[in-house]
Amino acid sequence: MAEEREKILEVKNLSVGFLSHGKKMHVIRDVSLDVYKGETLAIVGESGSGKSVFTKTFTGMLDANGFIDPKSSIKFHGEEISKKKTTKEWAGIRGKRIATIFQDPMTSLNPLLTIGYQIMEVLRLHHGLSKQEAKEEAINLLRKVRIPEPEKRIKDYPFQYSGGMRQRVVIAIALACRPEILICDEPTTALDVTVQAQILQLIKELQQEYNWTTIFITHDLGVVANIADRIAVMYGGQIVEYGTAEDIFYEPAHPYTWALLSSLPQLGSKDEPLVYIKGNPPSFNTEIIGDAFAIRNEYAMKIDYVMDPPMFQISDTHYAKTWLLDKNAPKVEKPLIIQNLRARMKQAAKDLKREVGDYDEK
Amino acid sequence: MMKNKEEKVVTPEENTNTRYIDIQSPYKPENAHHNNKKGAKYKEEDNEPLSTIKGKENDIITLSHVDIGFKRGTDLRVVVKDFNLTINRGEIFGLVGESGSGKTTVGRSIMRIVPVLDGEIRYNGHLISGNIGRARERELKTKIQMIFQDPSASLNDRANVDYIVSEGLRAFHLYENEEDRMEKVDQMMKRVGLRPEHLRRYPHEFSGGQRQRIGIARCMVMNPEVIIADEPISALDVSIRAQVLNLIKEFQKESNMTVIFIAHDLSVVKYISDRIGVIYGGRLVELTTANRLFEMPLHPYTKSLLSAVPIPDPQVERKKKIISYNPFAHGYKWDDVPDFYEVEPGHYVRCNKKELAQYKAIIANEGKEAK
Numbered sequence: 126m127a128e129e130r131e132k133i134l135e136v137k138n139l140s141v142g143f144l145s146h147g148k149k150m151h152v153i154r155d156v157s158l159d160v161y162k163g164e165t166l167a168i169v170g171e172s173g174s175g176k177s178v179f180t181k182t183f184t185g186m187l188d189a190n191g192f193i194d195p196k197s198s199i200k201f202h203g204e205e206i207s208k209k210k211t212t213k214e215w216a217g218i219r220g221k222r223i224a225t226i227f228q229d230p231m232t233s234l235n236p237l238l239t240i241g242y243q244i245m246e247v248l249r250l251h252h253g254l255s256k257q258e259a260k261e262e263a264i265n266l267l268r269k270v271r272i273p274e275p276e277k278r279i280k281d282y283p284f285q286y287s288g289g290m291r292q293r294v295v296i297a298i299a300l301a302c303r304p305e306i307l308i309c310d311e312p313t314t315a316l317d318v319t320v321q322a323q324i325l326q327l328i329k330e331l332q333q334e335y336n337w338t339t340i341f342i343t344h345d346l347g348v349v350a351n352i353a354d355r356i357a358v359m360y361g362g363q364i365v366e367y368g369t370a371e372d373i374f375y376e377p378a379h380p381y382t383w384a385l386l387s388s389l390p391q392l393g394s395k396d397e398p399l400v401y402i403k404g405n406p407p408s409f410n411t412e413i414i415g416d417a418f419a420i421r422n423e424y425a426m427k428i429d430y431v432m433d434p435p436m437f438q439i440s441d442t443h444y445a446k447t448w449l450l451d452k453n454a455p456k457v458e459k460p461l462i463i464q465n466l467r468a469r470m471k472q473a474a475k476d477l478k479r480e481v482g483d484y485d486e487k
Numbered sequence: 488m489m490k491n492k493e494e495k496v497v498t499p500e501e502n503t504n505t506r507y508i509d510i511q512s513p514y515k516p517e518n519a520h521h522n523n524k525k526g527a528k529y530k531e532e533d534n535e536p537l538s539t540i541k542g543k544e545n546d547i548i549t550l551s552h553v554d555i556g557f558k559r560g561t562d563l564r565v566v567v568k569d570f571n572l573t574i575n576r577g578e579i580f581g582l583v584g585e586s587g588s589g590k591t592t593v594g595r596s597i598m599r600i601v602p603v604l605d606g607e608i609r610y611n612g613h614l615i616s617g618n619i620g621r622a623r624e625r626e627l628k629t630k631i632q633m634i635f636q637d638p639s640a641s642l643n644d645r646a647n648v649d650y651i652v653s654e655g656l657r658a659f660h661l662y663e664n665e666e667d668r669m670e671k672v673d674q675m676m677k678r679v680g681l682r683p684e685h686l687r688r689y690p691h692e693f694s695g696g697q698r699q700r701i702g703i704a705r706c707m708v709m710n711p712e713v714i715i716a717d718e719p720i721s722a723l724d725v726s727i728r729a730q731v732l733n734l735i736k737e738f739q740k741e742s743n744m745t746v747i748f749i750a751h752d753l754s755v756v757k758y759i760s761d762r763i764g765v766i767y768g769g770r771l772v773e774l775t776t777a778n779r780l781f782e783m784p785l786h787p788y789t790k791s792l793l794s795a796v797p798i799p800d801p802q803v804e805r806k807k808k809i810i811s812y813n814p815f816a817h818g819y820k821w822d823d824v825p826d827f828y829e830v831e832p833g834h835y836v837r838c839n840k841k842e843l844a845q846y847k848a849i850i851a852n853e854g855k856e857a858k
Contacts, residue, residue: 171726172695287586287587317586317751318796319585319792319795319809319811322794322807323809323811344724344726345725346725346799347725347754347797347798350798350799350800350801351801371801374799374800374801385725386799388725390754390755390757391796391797392799393729395758395777398733399729399732399733399758400729401726401727401729401733402726405694470798470800470803471800473798473799473800474798476781477781477794477796479803479807
C-alpha cells in the first residue's frame with residue numbers, strides 16, 4: 126500500500142553534527158525516513174533526542190555551527206535540498222513550500238507589529254499581492270483559523286491575543302503560503318489541554334481542506350494518537366521505531382516505545398506507582414557505541430553494548446531497531462502494562478465515557 | 488469578618504445586565520472595604536502556635552469568601568470571587584482549570600504571595616490572611632511550602648544546590664550544627680534521587696527533571712505540613728513527569744502531608760489526587776472525589792475538560808468530539824442566581840435552583856439504573 130503513494134520527502138542516511146569547542150558532535154546519526162504526500166507523520170521523542178534538529182534540516186534552519194554530513198541526502202519532490210546553503214537558495218522552499226509552526230507562539234510573533242501586518246507581509250512577499258488584496262486575504266485567513274471578528278482583530282498586537290489565539294495566528298501565517306509540508310514543532314506544549322485539543326482539531330481540519338503533509342513533533346505520545354497516521358519514535362539521534370499509529374500504539378516492539386507508553390499517567394492506575402524511564406538521555410559529547418538506549422534498557426543484551434542494531438522489518442509498515450527482533454534473540458516477556466495495553470486503553474476511554482474502538486474484535 | 492450574604496443580593500433595578508450580575512464593584516458603598524485595607528488592625532488576637540488545632544480536627548486549610556484581585560492604577564480587577572474551600576488533613580487536593588482561571592492565584596494567596604482583598608484563610612483554625620504580623624508569617628512559612636512550575640526559573644542561577652536546598656533551614660535555623668545541616672541536606676538529596684556530590688553544582692548543570700527534583704528537595708527539607716504544587720510537571724517531558732509524580736506521592740504517603748496539586752490536565756490530577764476541585768473564571772464550579780468526578784461529571788465545564796483529555800489510543804481519539812463550554816449558555820437570571828450547592832454528599836456543583844433540580848434527577852436516575 127505504502128509504495129503506491131507519492132513520496133514528498135525522502136531522507137537517506139542523514140547525519141547532522143554540531144561543532145562545539147573544536148569537537149564534532151553527531152546529533153542525528155544515519156537516519157532514513159520517507160514522508161508520503163498528504164499524510165501526518167508524528168515524530169516522538171524526549172528532549173535532546175534530536176527531533177527538532179532533524180526537521181530543521183528540511184528548511185535549512187540549522188544553527189551556524191551545525192553541518193550536514195556530505196554523504197546524506199534529503200530529496201524534496203526528487204530535488205536534493207541538503208546541499209543548499211544560502212538564504213537565496215532556500216528562498217523558494219523555506220516558508221513557501223515547507224512551513225514551520227514553533228512551540229511558543231509569543232516568541233515567533235513580533236510583538237511590535239500588528240497581527241495583520243505580520244500575515245500581510247508573508248502574502249505580499251511570496252504571492253506579490255497588493256496591500257489591499259493582502260488585507261482582504263489576511264482577514265479570510267484569520268476567519269479560517271476561527272478568530273472571532275477578524276476585521277477588528279487584524280489591527281491588534283500579539284499581546285492582546287491569548288496563547289491559543291496566538292498559535293492560531295501562527296497557523297494562519299503558515300497557511301498563507303499554502304505550503305506542501307507543514308512542520309509543527311511542539312505546537313501545543315505551551316497550551317492548556319482544552320486549547321490543545323482545539324488546535325489539534327484545527328490543524329486536522331485544515332489539512333483535509335488543503336491536503337498538505339504534516340510533520341508533527343512532540344514528546345507526548347498521548348497527543349499524537351488523535352492526529353498521526355504514522356509515528357516515528359526518536360531516541361539518541363536515531364529513529365528507533367516507526368509504523369502506523371495502530372502499529373505503535375497496539376503492537377509496540379521497541380523497549381523505548383514500551384517505556385514511553387507505560388509512563389503515560391492516563392494509563393496509570395491509582396494503586397501502583399507510575400513506571401518511568403530510569404537514567405538520562407545519552408550525551409552526544411562522547412561517541413555512542415552500540416545501542417544508545419542500552420544503559421537505560423532492562424532488556425538490554427550483551428550485543429547492545431557492542432553493536433548498533435539494524436532496522437528490523439516487522440510488517441509492511443512497521444519497523445523497529447532493536448536486537449530483540451533478531452532471530453537469535455531470546456524471547457522476552459513484555460512489561461505488564463504493555464501486555465495489558467489494550468485493556469488499559471479501554472479502561473481509560475471508559476473512565477472518560479468515550480466510544481471504544483473495535484480494533485481488537487477484528 | 489464574615490460577609491452578610493443577605494445584603495448582597497442584587498435587585499433588578501440596580502442591575503439589569505444579567506451577564507455581569509456577579510461582579511462586585513469595589514466602588515459600591517457595601518464593598519468599600521476593598522479599598523480600605525491600609526492601617527487595618529489585626530483581625531484577631533491569637534498567640535497560640537500554628538500547630539495547635541483550633542476548630543475542626545480534619546480541616547487544615549479553610550478559605551471562606553475569599554476575594555483576590557489585582558490593581559492597575561485605579562482599575563481593580565477581582566480575579567477570584569467569593570471562593571470557599573476546605574482542604575482536609577492528609578489529602579491530595581487537585582485544583583484544575585484553564586489558564587487565567589485563578590487556580591495559581593488561589594495557591595499563591597495561601598502562601599501569602601498575593602494578598603486577599605476580602606474574606607479569610609485559616610490554617611488549623613488560625614487566621615493566616617490579611618494583617619497577621621511578622622512573627623506569624625515567619626511561622627507559617629515553616630508549615631507551608633511551594634513547588635513551582637518552571638524549575639529553571641524558580642532556582643537561583645548563581646547559587647549552588649547546597650545553598651538552594653538549605654536556604655530554608657538557615658533562615659529558620661532548623662539545625663543544631665553544621666554537621667546536622669549537612670546530614671539533613673545529604674539525606675534529602677538521596678531521597679529525591681540525586682547524589683550528595685551534586686550539592687556543589689549549579690542549577691544549569693542539571694536536566695529539567697533533576698531541577699524539579701531539587702525544587703522538591705528544597706521544599707521537603709523544611710518538613711512542611713502542606714505543599715502547594717503549582718503545575719510541577721507542565722514544563723517537563725512526559726517520561727520525566729512520572730518520576731516527579733511518584734516522588735510527590737511517596738512523600739505524601741510517608742509523612743502524611745497535605746498536597747494542593749494545581750494543574751490544567753485532568754488525566755494527571757486523576758492519577759494523583761483524592762479530591763478534585765474544578766475552577767472556572769475565579770470560582771469553583773465542581774468539587775468532589777477524583778473517582779466521582781470522572782464517573783458523574785455534572786457541570787458543563789467539567790465535561791468539556793474531560794472531553795479534551797487525550798487518550799493514547801488512535802481508535803478512540805479519532806472519534807473524539809470536543810465539547811466547548813459557553814458560560815453564557817446557562818442563561819442565569821437575577822431571580823435565580825447560581826450558587827455552590829451540594830448535589831449529593833461530598834459532591835458540590837455551581838448551579839442555580841433549576842439546574843440543581845436537573846442534576847439531582849440525574850443522580851437519582853443513576854441510582855435506579857444501578858439497581
